[in-house]
Amino acid sequence: MSAAGRRRGRRERALLWCVLVAAWEAAWGQLRYAVPEELPKGSFVGDVAKDLGLQLPALRDRGVRILDKGRTQYFALHGKTGHLVTAERIDREQLCESMQRCVLRCEVIVEGEMEVYGIEVEITDINDNAPSFKEIELEERISELTAPGSRFPLAEAHDPDVGSNSLQRYELSGDEHFALAVQAGPGGEERPELVLAKALDREEAAFHEVVLRASDGGEPARTGTARIRVAVLDANDNAPVFGQAEYTVRVAEDVPVGSVLVTLTATDADDGMNGYMTYSSQSISVKASQMFELDSETGAITLVRSLDFEE
Template identity: 75%
Template sequence: GDVAKDLALQLPPIPDRGFRVVSEGRTQYFALHGQTGHLVTAERIDREQLCRLVEKCVLRCEVIVEGEMKVYEVEVAITDINDNVPSFRDIETELRVSEMTAPGWRFPLIEAYDPDVGANALQGYKLSGDEHFSLAVQEGPGGDQRPELVLAKALDREEAAFHELVLRAMDGGEPRRTGTARIRVSVLDANDNAPVFSQAEYTVRVPEDVPVGSVLVTVTASDPDEGMNGHVKYSFHKISDRASELFHLESETGEISLKEDLDYEEISSHVLEVQARDGGELFDTAKLSIAVTDVNDNIPQISVRSVLSEISEDATPGTVVALLHVQDRDSGTNGDVRCSLDGGVPFRLRSSRGSYYSVVTAQEL
């Protein structure tokens, strides 16, 4: 963008004097070309890395005119390209199905993930294999597509002990990109009772400073069958990459514990799906919602954005001598900041726009 032209700024005779581009965070993605006044990219921009949880990706920076003590906000919208292939967390999956399972029974499959958005995102699935299975796709509460394997024809272990299938996930980009996962179905003998969770949905609230290793919740499922057909094991069925780094599920006890420190400012809630399977591979699924509550673990950050090195003694009271920015990453009252200036100086603080404060003269000098 031509920032100098759009804001009617006069370029200084010496480039890079008087104008500065400031971005929040360590990486400065933009710079101002001193000779042309053009806003240019200073670093490679990856939309999926910067805005993986946000469909509309906007980067913000500020142009500071130091001589005039003015700040201009700049917003740059990052548009998506089809640079990601739909991928499955597990490219090979094994299902164990009883030969007594009735046609029409459905088995949830691992969903593919494509960080692109819009038409470039995941659009659909296709199944190839044999006549015993078909594919159904359910729409989740958030509009996501959930593939299910449907038993179309009764199984006979003596006729075929295994079935090999291929699940394809396709996006809508140009050109279209496709990811695949292989499904191996093993046919087992009968198991007539499936595990049942004690509740369909578990909800837990934990502070972000809970110690690593703490047990957050224990999920339980019961199965009236005996032996291995009644032995229940637990696993995560649907979980994000970040949540898999944070949480551990003990397969035998159902205890879900913390592997890494939580950060409310990073992600404030996690929604998972937990599956209970018995020895015959019958299962039940429960939803787990973990809400992370804020703790006052961030101190306010003060940065001097602009400052005068000298001022005339005949400056009128109210003259701006410095521009400060104050920010606290905590939320609610933990993020409310009150600023004051130490006494004994002929200056005072004046609140400016947003999180900015001006240091101005309080009297004649």
């Protein structure tokens, strides 16, 4: 074959490939359905046969089948009705974690006619989770010399639901010495803070107890609570101060397990036991707690599980 012929052949193959890719991409999104999570196996998702114009008697002869894009088969095609149904119960939070939109994709393959149709199924959220605290018994240690108006960060609640079903508000009850303030974090999340509303007197009361309540916006609303015990300390008039208010760390996904990613450093102007510090985390997701470990003595954060950028 001449050089011109070879070039013409390559152009024709490239054009055919572009046409196939365009046809493949055009197929995606032809059918879109939405179903709530936690439906029983075999629940109706959509009438695929009707929506694609497939005749029921010919379904079996054409070799129509469903191919899920992921590892798990979440959907099946009912041969007698042409309905797309769930192949197993779908837990939105397990599948998509905190993503606002959870979409599963599959394909309807008509083998007899070599046709492929894309299907998108959005899994909508139901209010099946209540806000919860990692620890339901918390302790704060506050000096009796602390000035009213001082603020102390509290542990955040976690709710894997999204939208109005997610965490919406905090409330505090139990003691006139304390009030609640809520600050917006860098990502828009709400961070509760304990505010000292009235001066403390250790000789009057060495301990105070308040209840922090977190509620979502479901109907009816679901709530989670944490009990906070405040220990009043004598004359420790300095709190530990970090060198910076927020630490940002960037690491490659192949950093070895056991590596120290960052060391937090705080200082305390007090002497003796009043100047002794330990480090602890008050707001951390379950997934992060399985991957990172904080040394309570040194403030070093160590990687204890391999990172995966795709996850």
